[in-house]
Amino acid sequence: MSHAAEVIRVRDLVTHYGDTEILHGVNFSVRAGEVMVIMGGSGSGKSTLLRHLLGLEEPTGGTIEILGQDITQLSASAMYALRKRIGVSFQGGALFNSMTVAENAEFPLREHTDLDSQTIRIMSRIKLELVNLGGKDHLYPAELSGGMIKRAALARAVAMDPRLLFFDEPSAGLDPVVAAELDELILRLRDALQITIVLVTHELESAFGIADRITVLDAGHILISDTVDAVRNSDSERVQSLLHRRAGSGVLDGAAYLQRLTR
Amino acid sequence: MLSRAQNLLARTGRGTAASVAELGYQSSLFAQSIVWICAGAWRRQPVRLHQVVNQMTVTGLQAVPIVAVLAFVIGLMLAMQGIHTLRAFGAESQVVVGIAFAITREFAPLITGILVAGRSGSALAAQVGSMRISQEIDALRVLGVHPVRYLVAPPLLAMLVMLPCLAILADVLGLLGGGLLCKLELQMSLRSYFERVREVLEMGDVLQGVLKSLLFAVIVTLVGVSNGFAVRGGAEGVGRATTRAVVQSISYIIVADMLFTFFLNR
Numbered sequence: 108m109s110h111a112a113e114v115i116r117v118r119d120l121v122t123h124y125g126d127t128e129i130l131h132g133v134n135f136s137v138r139a140g141e142v143m144v145i146m147g148g149s150g151s152g153k154s155t156l157l158r159h160l161l162g163l164e165e166p167t168g169g170t171i172e173i174l175g176q177d178i179t180q181l182s183a184s185a186m187y188a189l190r191k192r193i194g195v196s197f198q199g200g201a202l203f204n205s206m207t208v209a210e211n212a213e214f215p216l217r218e219h220t221d222l223d224s225q226t227i228r229i230m231s232r233i234k235l236e237l238v239n240l241g242g243k244d245h246l247y248p249a250e251l252s253g254g255m256i257k258r259a260a261l262a263r264a265v266a267m268d269p270r271l272l273f274f275d276e277p278s279a280g281l282d283p284v285v286a287a288e289l290d291e292l293i294l295r296l297r298d299a300l301q302i303t304i305v306l307v308t309h310e311l312e313s314a315f316g317i318a319d320r321i322t323v324l325d326a327g328h329i330l331i332s333d334t335v336d337a338v339r340n341s342d343s344e345r346v347q348s349l350l351h352r353r354a355g356s357g358v359l360d361g362a363a364y365l366q367r368l369t370r
Numbered sequence: 371m372l373s374r375a376q377n378l379l380a381r382t383g384r385g386t387a388a389s390v391a392e393l394g395y396q397s398s399l400f401a402q403s404i405v406w407i408c409a410g411a412w413r414r415q416p417v418r419l420h421q422v423v424n425q426m427t428v429t430g431l432q433a434v435p436i437v438a439v440l441a442f443v444i445g446l447m448l449a450m451q452g453i454h455t456l457r458a459f460g461a462e463s464q465v466v467v468g469i470a471f472a473i474t475r476e477f478a479p480l481i482t483g484i485l486v487a488g489r490s491g492s493a494l495a496a497q498v499g500s501m502r503i504s505q506e507i508d509a510l511r512v513l514g515v516h517p518v519r520y521l522v523a524p525p526l527l528a529m530l531v532m533l534p535c536l537a538i539l540a541d542v543l544g545l546l547g548g549g550l551l552c553k554l555e556l557q558m559s560l561r562s563y564f565e566r567v568r569e570v571l572e573m574g575d576v577l578q579g580v581l582k583s584l585l586f587a588v589i590v591t592l593v594g595v596s597n598g599f600a601v602r603g604g605a606e607g608v609g610r611a612t613t614r615a616v617v618q619s620i621s622y623i624i625v626a627d628m629l630f631t632f633f634l635n636r
Binding site: 162199 | 415500501504505506508513515516
């Protein structure tokens with residue numbers, strides 16, 4: 108089986124939040140051009156994993172290679188250069204509330220390029236058209252619906268034509284129809300811009316709809332990282348119970364339980 | 371009993387450690403901002419002039435009316451108190467000396483600092499805090515824009531320029547307020563009042579006030595943004611941070627003012 112170039116390679120990633128170990132030696136990789144969905148329930152560590160992939164936190168151990176560079180060892184200026192090739196769309200959009208949609212979409216170009224205003228305006232309008240927000244560029248984030256905020260955030264994320272796009276919970280807080288439209292938009296964007304997409308979600312339907320491969324995270328461990336079919340047919344009990352929304356079958360440790368209560 | 375004492379000791383220790391950590395954090399923000407202001411362009415992340423000008427308008431120009439009015443009132447008040455005190459010695463005309471020193475060395479920078487802390491320190495804390503809870507700070511970082519360069523350096527630079535200007539404005543209006551009261555109470559002409567002021571004041575006195583206002587500029591900005599960066603827990607957290615920023619920066623200003631005066635007048 109021939110491997111396409113790997114754009115993300117995570118090796119033995121261990122992270123802590125305070126004294127608690129969150130990720131216990133995570134290994135996985137993302138290949139160029141694919142849509143990788145990272146899936147898991149709340150508390151599985153998927154948001155933590157994303158924050159580390161984005162270089163927002165320092166890991167306790169392990170390496171994170173992104174576009175061929177280990178971001179745990181990277182100097183500030185090299186990290187700065189790398190960030191221009193990565194786009195991120197946050198869960199709540201994280202648009203700058205003091206700026207209009209247009210100014211948000213123009214922001215990366217204004218900060219990182221020496222292009223003149225007119226060019227920047229046209230380039231950002233192209234991206235806004237791409238996410239179906241043409242003509243809405245004078246609005247402020249507070250005046251947008253949930254779906255429009257996500258699309259505007261997407262436009263800002265792809266402003267610099269990144270090689271790699273991270274997407275946190277695209278369908279959270281959206282109604283099913285809008286969520287499905289957004290999924291479609293993500294796929295269209297991948298085809299139009301030839302980018303690799305890493306998407307974090309707990310929505311099964313969305314995950315199976317758009318993923319090439321799926322990584323299932325549970326309690327800080329990776330259960331499986333494979334193609335959609337392989338995940339669906341996995342014989343791991345834990346994977347199956349996650350897929351079929353069964354409650355976790357954790358066996359109660361009586362002594363530990365009593366100790367927690369009486370501490 | 372012992373455990374209660376231990377608890378108290380532990381709490382005091384933790385509180386002290388937290389305060390020292392906060393002071394260290396504020397100092398590091400200051401150092402980083404200076405680096406960005408000086409070397410930002412070279413690192414291809416310049417501090418944007420239009421942001422600085424915006425901040426100068428908001429924190430400086432828009433504060434002119436209130437600073438002017440309050441400085442004038444303080445001048446009146448100082449003259450009243452001075453005349454009342456000196457009347458006991460029959461030395462009312464010496465009140466000019468007191469007004470001139472008190473305004474330029476203390477009251478002009480102090481009132482400016484306190485007003486700007488209330489107007490702009492709180493606004494900075496609220497702005498940075500709400501950006502934090504809506505993940506806008508994270509967004510800045512992943513977009514390759516250093517938050518200190520974008521959110522701390524511009525207001526710091528703006529305050530360092532505008533606070534001394536405001537302090538000098540407060541000097542002028544405070545002295546004018548004192549002068550008007552002397553004219554009314556002591557039948558002293560404004561001309562001879564200002565001549566007397568010129569005689570007693572040295573450049574050093576005004577400079578002392580200006581230096582203080584620079585110090586206050588640093589305090590207001592850093593206390594404001596550091597409280598904003600530290601926001602936890604939603605909109606309520608932003609409110610708490612805003613209040614804390616104002617109380618903390620006014621306290622710092624008053625203590626720093628005292629220390630500054632102590633060391634400069636030994």
